[in-house]
Amino acid sequence: MKAQVEASFQWIYVILAGGAMLVMFFFVLRSCTQTGGEQVSSSVLRSTGTVLSSSVWQEQTERNVTMPELSVICTAGTLTLSQGDAAFGLDNAPMFLSPELDGRTRLASKDLYLATTPTLRYGSVLYAISQQTQYYIFKDPALRHEKIAAVLGRSANVRYIDNVNQILATEDPIVIVRFDSLSDQAAAAQRTSGKAYWLTITATELQFYEKQASAFVPTGKAPVVGDLFTAGAAVSGRFSLYRCSRANIAGRMQKATAVYAERSTKLSSDSADACKPKQAAAASELVTMQALDPDAYIARALSSTVLSDAQRYLYENRCPVIA
């Protein structure tokens, strides 16, 4: 009888020790799964960021890629990809991204020039247009939507419409672009069911709206500085994303401009005598541009006649060109 009781006690110890080991094993497994999940999120973001960043530097990118489900946000002035708690900053990459990326995403890069004619190629701006975000662009009589069409392309998620009735209620998120007019905005607010962004483009201004409750609320405005940026505003949808991307692009352009200025200054002393005055004029203009704020810089960079005149002269006289 005593031996039987002792044996039962032994089994109680075994059960307790086994239970403790099981609990320990469970915690180890859980922490491993949690760490693994975080690593996967971080690795997915890193890979996506790498794909986007490397696509920026490839000229004439035009391809579809499969993206994981990601949100695009602007935190502390940095364009950021996020998935749950994990985030990946795109810092200075010149690109416009859809508010949310998922599934098939069209990557298209367009060349950006410091002055219109003749060309001073600066580099590329990348547009990541997610199939998940639906773009509805009102056709306007002046055909200004065609300029956006040239950048966005005619993919399945970009539709050109004549009236608000063509906006489907099931799409989410949705970006609606309208030229000059705010008409139909109230009706569009009623017809859309999920996240919706509205962009009004006038000759001089981009006005951003975001749907809150059952109406579109203005979120910010920015000057119109060229077709590539206007198309970028449509891709971004949100004012904060557009502003973040525009600051990135201006920052990159200003850094390149600083190098061009330094180079032109050196060339104005090293080149042949016939080349020196225009090299010096270009250097002076580039130095002035460096000191401007991002908005003023972009506007001047895209329209400077000093740069385009100097570039034309340098081409024609077989001098080293500005860029």
Add this chain to the structure above:
Amino acid sequence: MKGQLQALEPIIITIVLGIIMVIGVVFYINISGSQSQQDKQEQAQQDELVLLARTSRLPELSCSEDVSGTNCIDLYKANALAKRLSDPKERAYYFTLFGASNITIEYVDLVNNKAVFVPLYSAAGGNRTRATRTYFTVYDPVERTTNFATLIIEREIR
């Protein structure tokens, strides 16, 4: 004696099982550790390729519109960028593009018959680095000469 051994039997079994489980956990951690090391190496190789592609297409380095051919670095741009990158503030901006690496351009000056090094960017700490090389042409816009060049990117090994 036999009775005592029989009484201890469950405890011995538990201890043996515990040892097996501990060995299993240690084995699993080792395997996942070596896997993550392999992932890191693959990631580092991918980063190097991306960095090479980026550097070669950087508007601050690539040849002007009037020069035909790809994989071409403008010597005046390279010198201007190197001068700017000697400022720590500028280096901090370019850190997001180049990361912890050293980038150098090496070319042969055929006129003076000597090798010239242009140290472009330096941010790799530590002694252990791995170098990746790509072959380019370096163009002098004033002399209108083209020389064979090597773009050397050194990255830290962690």
